[in-house]
Amino acid sequence: MNRRSALKSLGVAGAAVTGTGVLGRVSAANPDRKYFAIQEAANEIREKQGRQAMLRFLEKKGIGYDTVRRPMVITEKDDDSVSTDEFDNVDGSPSDCDICLDFTLYTNSQNTIYTIDMEWTYDLEASDYGQQPDDGAALYYTDGCWDYYSNSLSETTYTSNYVTAEDDNNNDGIAYSVDDVSAGDGDNLYCGLNIEPIGDCTIDQREVFGQYMHTWTDVEVSSSFGVSFPAGISVSYSVDTEVGEQTTGTEGDGDTLMTLDQSEATLD
Structure with a gap:
């Protein structure tokens, strides 16, 4: 059984996937455990002091990284009220x-x-952003070039409040459901996936991807999410009804995937 199969056999329901306490208190004698201890501390700093403080902490600990910021902008209706029904990835700025x-x-x-x-x-200026069903997020990677770090879900992924890893039984990454109704204005939500390089790929070929999907409907419906390479995030609903969807994984131009590759994070 490879790591992907083992991860699938575990399921999500029995695992604790939280932004703090990824591994609890661990021994710094093991390099991997030391890395996860740094990761746990970084997430705690993010929640208390914000993202820039987290990145400064990672730098201090010798963690190499690269990052991009992209907008997902809600358009306005004709009556000038903010609409949650559409996004505009072209005109927004970070x-x-x-x-x-x-x-x-x-x-x-x-x-x-x-x-x-x-x-x-x-x-948002408006206070009524969140609409049912849950939104979705996904982290995934080039097939055959990466694998999950571990068959333990708690070592493989972490999330903030209002974000839950989904057991979508795929080999290319993990999808997450996002309770955008409960999340408030200014809340910072996040998800993370630990992976390792595999296969005969160059560092430029080892790409990773992120997407966010907003959904909305006027009827009672629940959603579940999956992800695959190269298709990206997918969604299914509990009832057959019309649900609005808008997905972003772009760099602001409405077309280009939001992506980084191994070379951009690898330490010299």
């Missing part, structure tokens, strides 16, 4: 966005474990 996405790839000092991290905040 300094003025209603959903700001930060996508990061970082690695340990040996370049053996990599972490895909995506964080987002809601910054």
Whole structure:
């Protein structure tokens, strides 16, 4: 059984996937455990002091990373009220966005474990952003070039409040459901996935990807998410009804995938 199969056999329901306490207190004698201890501390700093403080902490600990910030902007209806029904990935700017996405790839000092991290905040003038069903997020990677770090879900992924890893039984990454109704204006939500390089791929070929999907409907419906390479995030619903969807994984031009590759995070 490979790591992907083992991870699938575990399921999500019995695992604790939280932004703090990824591994609890661990021994720094093991390089991998030391990395996860740094990761846990970084997530705690992020929740208390913000993203920039987290990145400064990673730098201090010798963690190599690269990061991009992209906007997901809500358009306005004709009556000038803010609509949650559509997004505009073209006209938004990272300094003025209603959903700001930060996508990061970082690695340990040996370049053996990599972490895909995506964080987002809601910054709206209107107070009624969240609509059912749940939104979705996904972290995934080039097939055959990466694998899950571990068959333990708690060592493989972490999330903030309002974000839950989904057991979507795929080989290319993990999808997450996002309770955007409960999340408030200014909350920073995030998810992360620990992976390792495999296969005969160049560092430029080893790409990682992040996507966010907003969904909305006027009827009672629940959603579940999956992800695959190269298709990206997918969604299914509990009832057959019309549900609005808008997906972003772009660099602001409405077309280009939000991506980084191994070379951009690897330490010299």
